[in-house]
Amino acid sequence: MKRSRSIKLVLIGSTSLLALAACDQSDVLTQNDFFADEKQCEAKFNADACRQALIDARQQHMKTAPAFANREECEAQFGADNCMKSTEIAVPPTGSTATPTDPNTTTPSTQASAGGGWFMPVMMGYMMGRMMGGGFGAQPLYRDVDNRAYTGTKPIGRFDNASMPPPRAATSSIARGGFGRSATGTVSS
Amino acid sequence: MTIAPRGDWKARAEKLGFRFHTIDGEPYWTEDACYVFTAAEIDEIEAATEELEKMCLQVVDRLVKEGRYDLIGLDDTAASLVESSWKRFDKNLYGRFDLVVRPGEKPKMLEYNADTPTALFEASVVQWEWLQALYPTADQFNSIHEKLIDSWQNFGLASPLVHFTCVRDHDEDRGTVDYMRDTALQAGLTPEFLFIDEIGWGGNGFYDVQDRPIETLFKLYPWEWLMREDFAKNIAKSKTQIIEPAWKMVLSNKAMLPLLWDMFKGHPNLLASAFTPEEIEGPLVEKPALGREGGNVRLYERGYAAGATAGSEGAYAQERKIYQAYAKLPEFEGNFPVVGSWVVASNPAGIGLREDDGPITRNTSRFVPHLFR
Numbered sequence: 001m002k003r004s005r006s007i008k009l010v011l012i013g014s015t016s017l018l019a020l021a022a023c024d025q026s027d028v029l030t031q032n033d034f035f036a037d038e039k040q041c042e043a044k045f046n047a048d049a050c051r052q053a054l055i056d057a058r059q060q061h062m063k064t065a066p067a068f069a070n071r072e073e074c075e076a077q078f079g080a081d082n083c084m085k086s087t088e089i090a091v092p093p094t095g096s097t098a099t100p101t102d103p104n105t106t107t108p109s110t111q112a113s114a115g116g117g118w119f120m121p122v123m124m125g126y127m128m129g130r131m132m133g134g135g136f137g138a139q140p141l142y143r144d145v146d147n148r149a150y151t152g153t154k155p156i157g158r159f160d161n162a163s164m165p166p167p168r169a170a171t172s173s174i175a176r177g178g179f180g181r182s183a184t185g186t187v188s189s
Numbered sequence: 190m191t192i193a194p195r196g197d198w199k200a201r202a203e204k205l206g207f208r209f210h211t212i213d214g215e216p217y218w219t220e221d222a223c224y225v226f227t228a229a230e231i232d233e234i235e236a237a238t239e240e241l242e243k244m245c246l247q248v249v250d251r252l253v254k255e256g257r258y259d260l261i262g263l264d265d266t267a268a269s270l271v272e273s274s275w276k277r278f279d280k281n282l283y284g285r286f287d288l289v290v291r292p293g294e295k296p297k298m299l300e301y302n303a304d305t306p307t308a309l310f311e312a313s314v315v316q317w318e319w320l321q322a323l324y325p326t327a328d329q330f331n332s333i334h335e336k337l338i339d340s341w342q343n344f345g346l347a348s349p350l351v352h353f354t355c356v357r358d359h360d361e362d363r364g365t366v367d368y369m370r371d372t373a374l375q376a377g378l379t380p381e382f383l384f385i386d387e388i389g390w391g392g393n394g395f396y397d398v399q400d401r402p403i404e405t406l407f408k409l410y411p412w413e414w415l416m417r418e419d420f421a422k423n424i425a426k427s428k429t430q431i432i433e434p435a436w437k438m439v440l441s442n443k444a445m446l447p448l449l450w451d452m453f454k455g456h457p458n459l460l461a462s463a464f465t466p467e468e469i470e471g472p473l474v475e476k477p478a479l480g481r482e483g484g485n486v487r488l489y490e491r492g493y494a495a496g497a498t499a500g501s502e503g504a505y506a507q508e509r510k511i512y513q514a515y516a517k518l519p520e521f522e523g524n525f526p527v528v529g530s531w532v533v534a535s536n537p538a539g540i541g542l543r544e545d546d547g548p549i550t551r552n553t554s555r556f557v558p559h560l561f562r
Contacts, residue, residue: 001328002231002235002328002329002330002331002332002539002561003317003320003328003329003330003331003332003539004313004317004331004332004333004334004335005335007313007314007317007318007334008375009314009368009371010371010374010375011367011370011371011374011380012364012367012368012371146399147399160382173391174389174390174391174396174400175389175390175391176386176387176388176389176390177386177419178388178390178418178419178420178423179385179386179388179410179415179418179419179420180356180357180384180385180386180388180410180418181386181418181419182411182414182417182418183356183357183385183410183414
């Protein structure tokens with residue numbers, strides 16, 4: 001037998017969408033696995049499914065996004081300009097990392113803003129696939145400064161740096177573009 | 190070698206309705222024909238490949254020992270990188286020999302794609318899936334996938350983080366790199382992608398887009414291009430382990446063909462080769478030393494003095510030339526196949542055939558699957 005006994009592909013191929021359930025930190029998400037908007041979704045699924053998925057994902061987002069008492073903490077994890085204030089939500093999301101306010105206590109947490117708002121990362125996209133509890137649905141996606149992907153507060157893998165460069169956390173003194181200029185011809189041989 | 194029926198003959202299989210998944214969505218895949226070999230022919234190809242790889246490594250060793258980088262046309266910076274990577278025994282991952290295999294004759298080496306060989310995914314995965322689907326009881330000379338994963342595991346890397354890079358806007362290259370990442374991931378490594386122009390230099394090392402050090406870099410990008418770019422001088426100062434290693438520069442240059450002939454003159458798997466056409470008797474081919482995809486190749490079917498009988502276009506007209514005895518590709522119903530014989534970690538791993546409708550293989554060549562019984 002001179003051929004491979006079996007061939008499995010884990011990164012490329014149409015099964016990559018369903019591989020998102022794993023928590024392995026080495027899982028890399030490419031732009032085929034999530035959608036930034038309905039238009040991208042419609043390249044893979046039909047328009048009705050995409051519309052519904054966006055609605056579902058937004059509803060989930062309001063309920064399960066990671067929540068922070070202040071903007072600084074949120075941005076430390078999710079990057080500058082990537083956090084929003086949820087002033088319209090009276091009850092903190094279930095993903096909250098802070099102590100929920102108890103209506104029976106006299107004062108809410110001193111770190112919460114006056115309007116009772118919480119800070120959460122913006123939803124940068126959504127993905128569709130089999131849900132943990134069964135069925136097929138959509139989940140909101142967040143991206144932190146280390147380019148890790150989250151649904152709710154659960155990390156599910158890393159974004160592919162090429163298609164989704166992470167938000168820059170710090171200014172760097174590194175020079176780039178020193179390779180690549182010859183690329184007018186073709187590489188393959 | 191069998192005489193009748195012919196050793197490898199093209200079999201018309203049923204036309205299939207299903208498409209194989211290819212990364213670039215642009216299969217130049219044929220679903221209605223394949224090549225059939227005998228087991229003996231496969232053994233012959235495998236043995237030839239093993240020999241050729243050994244001989245090529247000896248060429249590198251001799252060149253480094255004698256310091257004759259001028260023979261390949263390498264400047265001091267490149268020579269220095271070749272020397273240190275060879276002396277460190279930097280491991281190599283893969284390469285592809287292009288062979289002429291005529292029924293009843295010894296396989297002959299046309300050239301060695303030692304640095305950036307492609308058509309990897311077709312050879313490793315696509316033709317394997319074709320075999321499983323259509324001829325599950327037949328065999329195929331192809332264990333490339335498994336061998337790649339094993340090789341990653343045996344690389345002895347200091348850290349599991351491996352960076353992969355290629356040019357922008359090139360689906361085929363990106364597809365090859367993504368497939369390599371897949372094999373690295375299955376070997377337990379952490380593959381990260383970045384484009385070639387995103388590689389950063391921080392004064393003491395190379396860094397990725399998140400400012401992390403690049404310790405190991407797989408590049409689908411030719412060494413000779415790296416060497417003429419701004420960061421070339423930084424490579425020696427960095428500790429990045431590059432795959433393919435710098436010593437492959439000796440073999441990815443066709444100027445090594447005359448050196449190979451010089452060292453192993455008369456070897457049955459080699460074609461005569463020289464730096465001047467007068468040294469080759471009979472029909473010969475002129476090729477640029479650093480050409481790609483059959484560009485600027487000129488055929489002298491009646492010998493050099495009679496003038497060129499055919500030629501191909503390309504961007505390498507000004508490059509230095511080498512000369513090689515002409516070995517006519519076998520013809521099957523108007524198609525001329527070249528056998529791409531893959532080595533993984535210097536071991537024969539499988540073959541993939543590409544055919545063209547003319548005697549010079551180009552980028553438009555079709556990949557055709559094979560089997561043997």
